[in-house]
Amino acid sequence: MEYMSMIIIFFFNNIHANKVHDWIRLETHKFAMGFPPLILRSIFLLSLLLSLVQSRSYTSSPNIKLPGDALALSVTDFGAIGDGIHYDSSAIQSAINACNLHYTTSSSICRVTFPPGTYLTAKLHLRSGVLLDVTENAVLLGGPRIEDYPAEISSEWYVVVANNATDVGITGGGAIDGQGSEFVVRFDEKKNVMVSWNQTGACLGDECRPRLVGFVDSTNVQIWNITLREPAYWCLHIVRCDNTSVRDVSILGDFNTPNNDGIDIEDSNNTVITRCHIDTGDDAICPKTYTGPLYNLTATDCWIRTKSSAIKLGSASWFDFKGLVFDNITISESHRGLAMQIRDGGNVSDITFSNINISTRYYDPSWWGRAEPIYITTCPRDSSSKEGSVSNLLFVNVTIDSENGVFLSGSPNGLLSDIKFRNMNLTLRRWSNYSAGLVDYRPGCQGLVNHSATAGIIMEHVKGFSVENVDLRWSDGDLNSAWNVPLEFRPSTVTNLSFVGFSSGLLHESV
Structure with a gap:
């Protein structure tokens, strides 16, 4: 078998003569089917002769380096x-x-x-x-x-x-x-x-x-x-894989096409995504759990634009997500920024979002999302679904320019706990002509719900939310758009709050 491999290697690295090309391929096929060694020796001699008089017709980029x-x-x-x-x-x-x-x-x-x-x-x-x-x-x-x-x-x-x-x-x-x-x-x-x-x-x-x-x-x-x-x-689907690297990849979808996802990572562990450019209609980086947990995903140094969520955990979420890091990400004019749609009973823990610039805006309501820069929800998909939980999330060094505020919504048996905002700047202002005033729970749950005011941060069913050095501003040109609620929550469902260095007020824009 080793001798056969050596001949095939030599043959395919050196044969390019058009007139004998088809005959050689045919003879190689016959050899693989068990023809006598005489034919093999003929192929070898012919390959050697052609290699002396011909150079390769095509050579790949020398920048590609492979082992061995x-x-x-x-x-x-x-x-x-x-x-x-x-x-x-x-x-x-x-x-x-x-x-x-x-x-x-x-x-x-x-x-x-x-x-x-x-x-x-x-x-x-x-x-x-x-x-x-x-x-x-x-x-x-x-x-x-x-x-x-x-x-x-x-x-x-x-x-x-x-x-x-x-x-x-x-x-x-x-x-x-x-x-x-x-x-x-x-x-x-x-x-x-x-x-x-x-x-x-x-x-x-x-x-x-x-x-x-x-x-x-x-x-x-x-x-x-x-x-x-x-x-x-x-576009790119990673399913039950281990040790995956995605780097320097451009994903260019159609901005108006549904289910036009960029990278879907499903039940896979030890995945690294870096230096990727993703411009597509649906979720850009989307970890999911259908048949098993998802651990150790790192995404860094990426640029994203999407009509849905730039980064979204779920909505398929039957098993746990743990140990995920998203760092140095630019999200440009997307319908949602950082999202979690936990609908099927899986639990999320130990997730870090750091050094991220987010710009989110309204698009047509037929797409999930209402311009939320950060969106975390755990409501069950339907009456037969379990309630998952979300815990130990860190958002640090995040800059937001958005037409809507942050939405943190747990459920009675699927609380959000130990959520930390550190060194963040949130700017709320309008620049599109799409309607506002709706809260989006889709898929499942309550659907689109009318909301009287646009709040900087809305919270439901949260146990443990801490803020340190966070500045929230809204445009002084939009005072008639109800930019007057920095924080909105019911004390009966939100507990263990800590605010250190939190400020809010008008954004005085220069003309």
Whole structure:
């Protein structure tokens, strides 16, 4: 097996002659099917001859560094055209499978490279030890047809997915594009109406669309230096994975498309997200717990704009969230800033938000959120749901410019406890024309509730809230908009309050 691997490595690193290309691939396939060693020796000799007279037709970026002697296979050597019209699925999958064979025989990472071009594809299965190298000026383009995503259930619909893989990832400086606009039934500046592939009953409403990239039950996952754009549904989905790194990734969704999430981290532990740019219609960074707890997530140095929540825990929250850190994040003109929607009985603890700039504004009420810069809720999803709790949250060095105030709402058996605000500046002012005066409990709970005044901080069912060095200001041009309630709470449901260095008053803006 080691000898076979060596020959295949030599062959794919050196063969580029067009006239003998197809014959060599055919003979390699025959060898794998058990043909005599004579054919193998012929392939080897021909490979050696061609290597002496030809240079590589394409070389990937030298900035990509991989452990060991990494093999690189170009998808064009397997027949990919890259014209954006003809499907290259089979050629790409063959390259991935060949790379995986190399990994299993040598334990060395293998790279599948995409030269400049547009590669139309149906669903691809990424394998262990394989790194997709979508190089600069290359685009991996997801197909728009339901037959491009064969599966019994919609949870298996991805353009690229790795299941039970180890040492796997995506990089290269190019783009993976889901052609999200092809799934729009009706374009609408408020919220697009999307296609629904719900013939099997496996999903509901307009959520029956393919995700862009997924890693499921995988270990040692790396995604870096890549653009993920125009997903039809969720963009990057991390499911029950351990040891995942997402860095220097741009996620560009459609601002008017629902369920256009940026990064969904589900039941996964030891995840690091850093230096990412996320501009999308729905939740940008969204940890969830469906089948198990989520521990040790760190997100740093990111820029986010979204029509939903920039960072949101939930709303899927059947298990615990613990040990999460969000640092040096810029949130620009989003519908919500830092959010927790705990609806299913899971508990949240030991979460830090530090060095964060938040700008939140109103958008159409059809989107969840009413411009809350910080939004923490634990009301149960329905009458059969349990009440989870939230404890030990630290917000430190946070600057807020918002059209609405902070909303902290626990529930009778799901209290918010030990919430700390340190070194914060909150500025409340209006600049959009959307209606105000509503409190948003969605999903479930009470829905949208009319509220007479816009308060700086609203609290319900809180046990332990401390403030230190917090300044709250509201615009002096909006006195008719009821900016006159710095704090709103009922003493019967809110206890153990501590305020040190808290100030509030008018913001005198210069003209």
